[in-house]
Amino acid sequence: MAGNVPPVADERDGLLRFLEQQRHVLKVAAHGLTDDQARLTPTKSALSVGGLVKHVASTEDGWLDILLQRPQKPFDEAMADYRSGYRLGPEETLESVLKRYDEVAARTAEVIAGIDDLGRPVPVPKGVPWYPQDVEAWSVRWVLLHLIEETARHAGHADIIREHIDGGTAIPLMAAAEGWPENGWIKPWTPQPA
Template identity: 45%
Template sequence: MTSEQSVNGERADILDFLGKHRHFLRYTAQGLTDEQASTRSTVSALTVGGLIKHVSAVERKWAEFAQGAGGDEVPEEVEFTPELIAEWEDQFRLTESETLAGVLAEYEKVAAATDDLVRTLDLDQAYELPAAPWQPPGVFWTVRRVFLHIAAETAQHAGHADIIRESIDGQKSMG
């Protein structure tokens, strides 16, 4: 099945659900300047631009997992150096070299690639989750569950972005 072919049933539902929540996330950025997209308008450190960047990276990582890439093992103990903390924080904000337009364009590429996977991968194929301190060994997720997880992450962060955007200028995604 090519990405141009129509899909129906479960795959169409997954694509629709992903598309709807991606729309809400992108909508929160509509008309924002780079400065506004980097604004911390709540007590949280989250920003609209940073959330879009984060969701894009998370979706890319889960899409790789859905193709059989188990990912790197997470060490049990990590030394939280200032550099590691800064690197972690940069996942949730626009850095000096990034723009809102740039992260939105990257998000579109990631979304298109994931949509192609929804159309073509075996939804029943399962892979073991990577080792992590919070994850017991031997837990498997189907590709279907991975796509549902991506949709849930997107929806959750679209809600975060909506609150941040409303605090900036009153715009809301819904209501």
């Protein structure tokens, strides 16, 4: 996938393609990292590239459960998952969280394909402190827009963290991940000797 979303057929196609693009640029920030590098937190924040991929996959999957009106986890369990969701655990690999993210993306495509009306209401879970209590429902469209926003925010975080790890920046990393040839404008990222 190149740096821009191709022309879209309609609203649904556009929303899914822009979400796909943001997922892609987040994964590009992880390109070429080792598991140890994916765990690094080189800035003042506790965020790591691997943890961000894990978090965004979990968040997208959770929004699908809300959209499908599946029962939510008890608050204490949800908070424990949230806290551990930003860290790539010692038993986890970057490859495993990237694979899970791809599985979640496929689930999103399948679920959205089965919904005729993007305006369909999605009831707001009640009693959850981070959801508005004065809103009865979002729409499927709103959920997709929110997922694009959430993914884009964390893709930006991952870009900053990656640059702190080894100097890799978005366009050279994308060129490397996608196999672009070197030209006068861009030199694809390559690992630097230690």
